[in-house]
Amino acid sequence: MQAARHVVCALSGGVDSAVAALLLRRRGYQVTGVFMKNWDLLDESGVCTADKDCEDAYRVCQILDIPFRQVSYVKEYWNDVFSDFLNEYEKGRTPNPDIVCNKHIKFSCFFNYAVNNLGADAVATGHYARTSLEDEEVFQQKHIKRPEGLFRNRFEIRNAVKLLQAADSFKDQTFFLSQVSQDALRRTLFPLGGLTKDFVKKIAAENRLHHVLKKKESMGICFVGKRNFENFILQYLQPRPGKFISIEDSEVLGTHKGWFLYTLGQRAKIGGLREPWYVVEKDGTKGDVLVAPRTDHPALYRDLLRTGRVHWIAEEPPAALVRDKMMECHFRFRHQMALGARGLGLSTLGKARALLQGSFSSPSALCADPQSRWHRVGDGCEGCAGSHPGTVCRVLQRGRVPGQWENPAPGAVRLHTAEGQEQSRSGHGGLWRRPQR
Numbered sequence: 001m002q003a004a005r006h007v008v009c010a011l012s013g014g015v016d017s018a019v020a021a022l023l024l025r026r027r028g029y030q031v032t033g034v035f036m037k038n039w040d041l042l043d044e045s046g047v048c049t050a051d052k053d054c055e056d057a058y059r060v061c062q063i064l065d066i067p068f069r070q071v072s073y074v075k076e077y078w079n080d081v082f083s084d085f086l087n088e089y090e091k092g093r094t095p096n097p098d099i100v101c102n103k104h105i106k107f108s109c110f111f112n113y114a115v116n117n118l119g120a121d122a123v124a125t126g127h128y129a130r131t132s133l134e135d136e137e138v139f140q141q142k143h144i145k146r147p148e149g150l151f152r153n154r155f156e157i158r159n160a161v162k163l164l165q166a167a168d169s170f171k172d173q174t175f176f177l178s179q180v181s182q183d184a185l186r187r188t189l190f191p192l193g194g195l196t197k198d199f200v201k202k203i204a205a206e207n208r209l210h211h212v213l214k215k216k217e218s219m220g221i222c223f224v225g226k227r228n229f230e231n232f233i234l235q236y237l238q239p240r241p242g243k244f245i246s247i248e249d250s251e252v253l254g255t256h257k258g259w260f261l262y263t264l265g266q267r268a269k270i271g272g273l274r275e276p277w278y279v280v281e282k283d284g285t286k287g288d289v290l291v292a293p294r295t296d297h298p299a300l301y302r303d304l305l306r307t308g309r310v311h312w313i314a315e316e317p318p319a320a321l322v323r324d325k326m327m328e329c330h331f332r333f334r335h336q337m338a339l340g341a342r343g344l345g346l347s348t349l350g351k352a353r354a355l356l357q358g359s360f361s362s363p364s365a366l367c368a369d370p371q372s373r374w375h376r377v378g379d380g381c382e383g384c385a386g387s388h389p390g391t392v393c394r395v396l397q398r399g400r401v402p403g404q405w406e407n408p409a410p411g412a413v414r415l416h417t418a419e420g421q422e423q424s425r426s427g428h429g430g431l432w433r434r435p436q437r
């Protein structure tokens with residue numbers, strides 16, 4: 001008789017991973033539950049509930065009658081996730097630590113521990129996501145060692161496992177999994193991928209998992225908890241007092257504690273002002289934050305944005321991208337944002353960094369060509385004058401009155417490589433119209 005497949009399930013002490021472990025058990029696998037401690041409670045008294053979560057995970061294992069392990073990745077989390085988080089903020093970007101945690105901690109440290117130390121045939125988490133493999137295919141495949149060089153071998157490319165969205169589109173967590181490696185994904189099971197959250201709760205209730213059912217859904221950044229975000233981050237980064245300046249008339253509207261605290265498109269709370277203002281631009285040298293009134297202000301919209309290296313989970317970069325240095329694609333730059341190729345506005349632009357790997361620079365390149373085409377900066381369009389050579393420019397129609405913009409054609413995200421580096425840029429077909437007053 002074949003020995004039961006051994007699946008190591010990451011148990012957070014929450015309802016999703018508890019039900020994931022239960023379902024794995026029902027499928028007849030030998031299941032081990034592992035709790036990861038990633039943030040040291042002693043650092044921040046009483047805010048992160050790691051010890052309580054660990055206890056809850058332990059109780060889940062008792063109820064399911066499976067072995068329990070606890071591992072600490074506090075050091076790794078600090079070095080790979082939290083330091084990256086601070087570095088990115090310092091550069092004026094808005095990183096997403098959950099994406100980085102999945103990449104470095106869950107699908108690297110935990111994955112290696114499960115496979116190498118616990119002899120797992122596969123790992124599992126309570127994420128709402130799916131892959132292109134059935135369970136049995138996960139177990140049958142041989143482990144393929146990743147080649148040392150930059151390129152994958154042909155076999156690996158042909159048989160690459162795809163990350164697929166969950167059946168419950170509201171709960172889908174593929175956004176957070178966008179940086180996981182092919183190696184880890186091909187040996188991962190997502191038992192909740194085909195279920196809705198309501199159904200998962202029902203399963204928990206019917207199986208004596210009330211203690212996890214009662215818990216609140218984890219929201220926001222775990223290590224920040226309920227604290228004020230600005231106060232939290234200023235414990236780690238040097239304040240850089242600066243000014244809020246109106247993009248319309250350069251009036252100084254107020255002061256802030258650090259330009260890096262703001263995300264492009266974010267509502268800026270300016271002391272003494274009742275009406276909302278939104279971040280348009282940040283000047284790291286002077287420390288100023290430029291703001292615009294109203295969400296539909298034309299200054300809040302951009303035609304181009306830039307990312308760092310794009311992570312391809314299952315495929316090589318598409319031929320179109322390699323050939324044209326540009327491609328169209330669907331995109332999501334926020335969890336729970338509808339996938340689409342339209343309506344990319346700066347109001348959410350800052351978050352785009354997270355999906356496309358954390359390095360959007362402030363986009364530029366507005367042009368004044370009536371034909372509304374994409375072209376390379378430097379191709380003779382007068383609107384390109386202020387843009388960097390080598391970038392790509394989306395040509396827009398411009399009304400007669402300065403600042404009155406119209407964008408005639410729906411746009412799409414375009415990935416673009418330039419200057420020998422893999423980068424992506426996107427354009428949008430959202431509103432470019434100045435509001436009717």
Ligand SMILES: Nc1ncnc2c1ncn2[C@@H]1O[C@H](COP(=O)(O)OP(=O)(O)OP(=O)(O)O)[C@@H](O)[C@H]1O
Pocket residue numbers: 009010011012013014015016017018034035036037038106124125126127217218
């Ligand atoms: N501290 C942890 N230890 C072990 N596994 C974890 C831990 N935190 C998260 N995970 C794993 O990652 C999955 C996704 O975690 P996340 O916190 O993003 O989502 P969640 O929907 O709140 O999950 P849960 O209800 O299981 O807490 C969890 O279901 C679990 O498998």
